[in-house]
Amino acid sequence: MKAPKQFSNGVVVLRADQISWNLSVSDLISQTILTNQGTLSETGALMCDTGKFTVRSPNDKYIVSDDVTEQTIWWGEVNQRISKASFSxxxxxxxxxxxxxxxFANEVYACASPKYKFGLHIITEFPWQSLFVRNLFISPTTSEMENFRADWTIICIPGFEADPAVDGTNSPNFTIINFGEKIILIGGSAYTGEIKKGVFTVLNYLLPKDNDVFPMHCSANIGEKGDTAFFLVYQVREKQPCR
Incomplete structure (x- = not known):
């Protein structure tokens, strides 16, 4: 697949020799094992240790308050503000x-429907995080890669931590979503579910507002008569209005 020689978004400029773009599954597994970041199970599955975080950390998730979000986000304990100055x-x-x-970097799509899908540049510190991205999101076809355009950038760096005393965070770990600049920053946590939840939060904001579509964290089956059954995950209480 064709890939950029370097990455630049106006703030971050990464050299070509720093980034491995769109590596194959086998290459990512090999690099994970060679760097002692994971091992293979008896059945051949790759096992990795995400450290102290084995679930997402909802109290450490923030949305940048700016002209885009100030009047459109329901601010509170769930949707926590962070200033543009702290983000910068x-x-x-x-x-x-x-x-x-x-x-490690991936060029992928979120959403399977051509009507709603959008491109993502996802940059990670570890190869097994990049493997997670490959498994979760949709890889462009060869023809799609020729004109691939990323609408959002996600940078997930477990080794980098914030300083709560000066950065305006509750803890050293954080997920910050900036709708104005279309960037998600994740630091201090190797739990890859933060990547998934970050993108899902973006979908929860954009799809209802722009497309009159309500995203749900579930699967759905449609019967012969058009009846639909939702299969909800463990956050069922969050989805009760849609039973």
Whole structure:
């Protein structure tokens, strides 16, 4: 697949020799094992340790308050504000950390429907995170890759932590969604579900507002007469209005 030689979004500039773009499943597994970041189980599955976080950390998720979001987000304990200044400070410090690292990047799509899908650049610190991205999202076809355009950028760096005393976060780990700049920053946590939840939060904001579509964290079967059955995951209480 054709891939950019470097990555730049105006704040982060990464050299071509820093980034491995769109590696195959076998290459990502090999690099994970060679760097002692994971092992193969008896059945051949790759096993990795995500460290202290084995679930997402909802108290450490933030949305940047700006002209896009200030009047459109229901702010509170769930949707926590963070200032543009705090986002810029964290992003600048993270950029310095990234300049010394070997990174992995994927060009993928969220949403299977051509009507709703959008492109993602996802940059990760570890190869097994990149493997997670490959499994979760949709890889472009060869023809799609020729004109691939990323609508959002996600940078997930477990080794970088914020300083709550100066950065405006509750903890060293964080997920920050910036709708104005279309960037998600994830730091201090190797739990890859933060990537999934970050994108799902973006869908929860954009699809109802722009397309009159309500995204759900579930699967759905349609019967012969057009009747639909939802199969909800463990967050069933969050989805009760849609039973």
């Amino acid at each position: 400070r964290i992003f600048k410090k993270m950029s310095g950390y990234l300049s010394r690292k070997k990174l």
